[in-house]
Amino acid sequence: MKALITGITGFVGSYLLDELLVRMDWKIWGAVRTAPLSPLVNNNSLKLVQVDFQNEDDILKCINEIKPHYIFHLAGQSNVRLSWEDKRQTFDINMMNALNLLEAIRKSDVANTVRLLTIGSSEEYGFVKPELLPINEETALNPQNPYGISKAAISMLVKQYHKAYGLNVIHVRPFNHIGPGQKRGFVTSDFAYQVAAMEAGKMDQTFRVGNLVSKRDFLDVRDIVKAYLELIMHGQGGEVYNVCLGEATSIQEILDFFVAEASVKINIETAAELIRPVDIPLYIGDNKKIFEATSWRPQYSLEKSLTDILKHWRER
Ligand code: GDD
Numbered sequence: 001m002k003a004l005i006t007g008i009t010g011f012v013g014s015y016l017l018d019e020l021l022v023r024m025d026w027k028i029w030g031a032v033r034t035a036p037l038s039p040l041v042n043n044n045s046l047k048l049v050q051v052d053f054q055n056e057d058d059i060l061k062c063i064n065e066i067k068p069h070y071i072f073h074l075a076g077q078s079n080v081r082l083s084w085e086d087k088r089q090t091f092d093i094n095m096m097n098a099l100n101l102l103e104a105i106r107k108s109d110v111a112n113t114v115r116l117l118t119i120g121s122s123e124e125y126g127f128v129k130p131e132l133l134p135i136n137e138e139t140a141l142n143p144q145n146p147y148g149i150s151k152a153a154i155s156m157l158v159k160q161y162h163k164a165y166g167l168n169v170i171h172v173r174p175f176n177h178i179g180p181g182q183k184r185g186f187v188t189s190d191f192a193y194q195v196a197a198m199e200a201g202k203m204d205q206t207f208r209v210g211n212l213v214s215k216r217d218f219l220d221v222r223d224i225v226k227a228y229l230e231l232i233m234h235g236q237g238g239e240v241y242n243v244c245l246g247e248a249t250s251i252q253e254i255l256d257f258f259v260a261e262a263s264v265k266i267n268i269e270t271a272a273e274l275i276r277p278v279d280i281p282l283y284i285g286d287n288k289k290i291f292e293a294t295s296w297r298p299q300y301s302l303e304k305s306l307t308d309i310l311k312h313w314r315e316r
Pocket residue numbers: 078079080081120121122123174175176177185186187188190191208209210211212214215216251274275276279280283
């Protein structure tokens with residue numbers, strides 16, 4: 001089997017690559033905008049191809065050369081706060097690049113055979129009335145930020161490509177993914193980074209936080225990539241699947257964990273620039289559909305994830 005992964009050098013992409021190399025006897029191609037400086041892996045199972053995702057012909061050429069059985073489209077702009085600062089780039093990277101990919105697949109030699117996984121987000125649901133929680137795949141989309149709108153657009157596009165052209169596409173809506181290696185700009189990395197920097201004496205003792213009352217459904221990236229693999233193989237084409245734990249944790253609880261782990265005293269300060277124009281108070285997902293479709297079950301506890309994230313930042 002042959003798989004093509006976009007965004008292979010990113011946070012989720014690198015974990016998916018590890019998962020595939022360990023578990024599957026597949027040939028893997030990673031589509032990258034620019035060649036990375038160091039090799040991702042030293043074996044013959046992986047090849048990198050340079051592809052310009054703004055150029056449909058370039059993608060088409062790549063697909064026809066490889067003729068993949070599976071395409072994981074992970075490349076995207078994943079930062080909600082950044083999407084307020086650069087709305088156009090968020091739409092270009094998330095929506096337009098997905099459209100280019102869909103068009104290229106539709107015109108390709110593998111249009112009738114390839115299975116495509118597209119990555120959405122719980123941010124597509126946006127504000128959901130408390131009585132409608134937990135969020136399932138039928139919950140109406142009501143995104144509240146440019147990122148969520150760009151991901152909702154992808155889910156609507158892929159639905160049409162399935163209906164109109166029979167494309168075998170599975171759309172996932174992961175809730176908050178966390179894990180060692182995630183960049184700063186996401187809450188668990190932002191907090192763990194500050195603890196590690198303070199312990200190492202690289203930062204003064206003021207710990208900057210944003211909104212602490214929101215609650216999120218956190219899932220470890222190592223669980224998420226397993227879900228993606230299960231779904232691309234066993235999910236129903238044209239369907240959407242939530243990927244979530246089904247439990248909500250407040251940002252205050254995340255902060256409490258890190259403060260308790262810190263070996264230095266921490267003074268907390270709310271930073272105005274970390275407060276967003278709109279912030280959804282609570283995300284909690286319903287994982288019944290993925291549980292019924294696959295044997296996937298989350299393995300990582302939140303405590304294990306947070307411990308590993310802190311270890312990662314302490315070792316940097
Ligand atoms: N990033 C960040 N940094 N967030 C903070 C901080 C901080 O220092 N302090 C409080 N927060 C709050 C945010 O306001 C938000 O309510 C919550 O912590 C989570 O923020 P993020 O970790 O940035 O994640 P997100 O919920 O906005 O988006 C993530 O989850 C989506 C799925 O729901 C991202 O991983 C998206 O890519 C993903 O689609």
